[in-house]
Amino acid sequence: MPDLDRRLNACRDDLADARLKSKVTAARFVEGAVRRVAQGIAPLRKVPAPGTQLVSELLLGERVRVFEEMDGIAWVQSETDGYVGYTDSAALDADLRPPTHTVSAIHTCLYPEPVIRAPSIGTLPMCADISVTGTKGRYAELATGGWVPVQHLAERGVFESDPVAVAERLTGAPYVWGGKSSLGLDCSALVQLALARCDVAALRDSDMQEATVGEPVAFGGDISALRRGDLVFWKGHVGIFVAPERFLHANARDMAVASAPFAEVVRYIEEAEKQKVSAVRRL
Incomplete structure (x- = not known):
């Protein structure tokens, strides 16, 4: 087999x-x-x-x-x-009730009561699914207990349209291998979360994304071939092309989600990791 x-x-x-x-x-x-x-x-x-x-x-x-x-x-x-x-x-x-909302902010706080001076009793990450039973003022009550700000939520099935804009909101989030939230994430999680908020399913690791997300784009090193939102891959790494002077990626050099000129990133990875761009994918 x-x-x-x-x-x-x-x-x-x-x-x-x-x-x-x-x-x-x-x-x-x-x-x-x-x-x-x-x-x-x-x-x-x-x-x-x-x-x-x-x-x-x-x-x-x-x-x-x-x-x-x-x-x-x-x-x-x-x-x-x-x-x-x-x-x-x-x-x-075993609580399998259907969720009604998704956290759309990079993360939100859970409160014991719907008042601004209440202490936070937890943190819910972007793309967390929750069931809301009602609202009071600016707060939504969760079926499992606690309250979260309504402006940090999106109804299930309501998505954003720009993965780049979602990813940019995560700028500064710390780099953590295997992490998948604004409290710490890796390169492929940044891509996965940004796409998920735009109703695009992506697998977890960069090699899986390189094989399955979007369509391949021929790239021989000419930056003019790239468009905003293109995913650029190396062996074991992925980032999002925004503009020639802005390539966004969660990376171990900055230990954070950060941006840098694309040519600088290519040069650094080639020198430090001995890796060249392996693929470009476009949604």
Whole structure:
């Protein structure tokens, strides 16, 4: 049988997703149970050990399929982008009511009551899905408790039209490998979040995005071939072309979402990483 990408297919030698029964060999297959991410941000790790390297993050309201739970750790697959990994069982619940709104701000605060002087009791990231039961003044009440500012929300199904503008709002957010929020994110998460707010689904990692997002653009090094919003890829890296003097990317040089002249970025990556542009994709 052909090898499957285990980032996107829940398969181990001892256990696998029942949907893969004809594609992989495993000692046992399970259907898995659908659960909801019940906290603002939950870690998604490569191995079942707290404090180990992130491969991604799960956001409030996201659905996951749980294939195994052991010692407080759940082996899951996101139903948003298909990514597989280990998260904390305590971050999940069985509340599958349909969300009514999505956080459209880069993040918002959760308050215990709808008053301006109330202390924040949590942070909800961009693209978190929530169920709103009502409003009072400038605040929306969540079905799960707490209040958030209505101006930080968008109704489900209401999207933005400019991924570049969304990405620019995240300028200055710290760089975190595997992160997927304004509190810390990596290069492909910046692209994924910006596209998600514009109703464009994208897979999680840069190599996946390079193979699937938009259409390829022939690029031989001439900046004039690029347009605003083009995604430019190197092996293991991606950013968003805005203008010749403004290339936006989450990167480890700045340890943040930052912009620089495109030619400078190309030169730096070629010198420091020995990598040339591998592809350009256009939506």
